[in-house]
Amino acid sequence: MTANCSATWYDGRTALGREVTLTDEGASLTVSGEGIELSYRLEDLRIDPRLGSVRRMLRCPDGATAETSADLFLDELLRRQGKGGFFRRVHRWESSLGRALAALVLTLLAAYCFVSYGVPFLAAKAAFALPPATEELMGRETLQVLDRLVLKPSKLPAERRRELRRLFSSMAVRYPERAGWSIEFRSGEAVGANAFALPSGIVIVTDKLVQLARNDHEIAGVLAHEIGHVNYRHALRHLLQNSATALLVATLTGDISSISSVAATMPTVLIAARYSRSFEREADDAAVVYLKGEGIPVQVYAEMLARLDADHWQERENVPRFGELLDSHPLMLERVNRVMENAR
Known part of the structure; x- marks a missing residue:
């Protein structure tokens, strides 16, 4: 010593x-x-x-x-x-250089696992704990912002809108938490043929999507997909996964109100972000389950996906898109193939 x-x-x-x-x-x-x-x-x-x-x-x-x-x-x-x-x-x-490198690898691995698995888990936990009133407020405010920025009133005939509202209601009735869920119709060149879901259960369908569909079965497949997004809280989970501070505060302290501080970014999330593959797969699976249950050939949904993707690519060449607005369906061929496999 x-x-x-x-x-x-x-x-x-x-x-x-x-x-x-x-x-x-x-x-x-x-x-x-x-x-x-x-x-x-x-x-x-x-x-x-x-x-x-x-x-x-x-x-x-x-x-x-x-x-x-x-x-x-x-x-x-x-x-x-x-x-x-x-x-x-x-x-x-x-x-020790060797030990230091090993520690670096372990740190990177831990960070990867947290981002890939921990953050999505915490986001889902926080999203499902959000009070319905807060979720409803976020949905209404998001729709108002979108209406001011990129959406315009629908030009579809009133009777056609009533038909599609009846179709949506018949589909939403399967979900016990459907109170407040609704379908809204809008038009807008920046949006193109599209449908997307807000956190509160508001599903927006554009005029061009309705015009692009060959029948109501194809529209039903798209609506079932968007209802899947609503049911699994995908929009809110995506927002939280990209707002780490609010997510950690909400899940570690139980202060769910902290999520409201990032709610204002929801329109940007819908406009600029793409859903993850896992979210799209879950929503596609919900569409397949619905179509099979109704005896509707799943192929009609796959064909609608392919037609939507072709329309989006054509519009990229002809119409400036607002940050590729709501083009949240990457790798469409992979999705179409998977839908057809699940149809067997």
């Missing part, structure tokens, strides 16, 4: 440092130097852990400190205090 070491002493009253010797006396530590002769109980000392090659501080109860690079001496004091084991292991890891 190293019995003593040299150090720079600061008395806590002035910035002047003086050279001293620290001596381990077993249960106490003595500090000796020119005009200095002090003793402290070992249990009263606070000793900084190792940090690379940085000189460490030994802190005394009267505010004085000693600065030294005698790591072994300080490590022994920490050991006898019953402290420092964790930091000694950390220092060994950071002193």
Whole structure:
């Protein structure tokens, strides 16, 4: 054991440092130097852990400190205090290139797992805990913003809108939480042929989508897909997954009202973001389940998806799109193939 070491002493009253010797006396530590002769109980000392090659501080109860690079001496004091084991292991890891690289890989792996699995899990938990009144308010405000920015009143005949509302109501009745769910019709060049769901259960269908469909079975498939988004809270979960601070506050403290602080970004989420593959698959599966239950060939939905995608690509060449507004259906061929496989 190293019995003593040299150090720079600061008395806590002035910035002047003086050279001293620290001596381990077993249960106490003595500090000796020119005009200095002090003793402290070992249990009263606070000793900084190792940090690379940085000189460490030994802190005394009267505010004085000693600065030294005698790591072994300080490590022994920490050991006898019953402290420092964790930091000694950390220092060994950071002193070894191989261990440091391994720690980096483990850190990156942990971050990847948290982002890929932890964040979606927390987002789902928070989304389903959101009070219905808050969700309804978010839906109404989002629709108002979209109406101001990119949507226009529908030009569909009133009778046609009534027919599609009856179709939507017959589909939504399957869900016990359907109170407040509704279908809205809008037009707008920036949107094109599209349908999308707001958090409160408002499903927006554009005039061009209705015109693009060859029959109501195709529209029913699209509506079932959007109802799947509503039922699984996809819009809200997507918002939360991209708002980490609000998500952590909501799930760790139970303060669900903190989500309201990011609710204003919902229109941007719907306009600029793309749903993840898993969200689209869940919504597609909901559409397939509905169509099979009604005895409607699933192929009509697959054909509608392909036709929508072709229309979107054509519009990209001819019409400027508002941040590729609501074009939230990537890799359409993969989705069409999967829908057809599930139809068997």
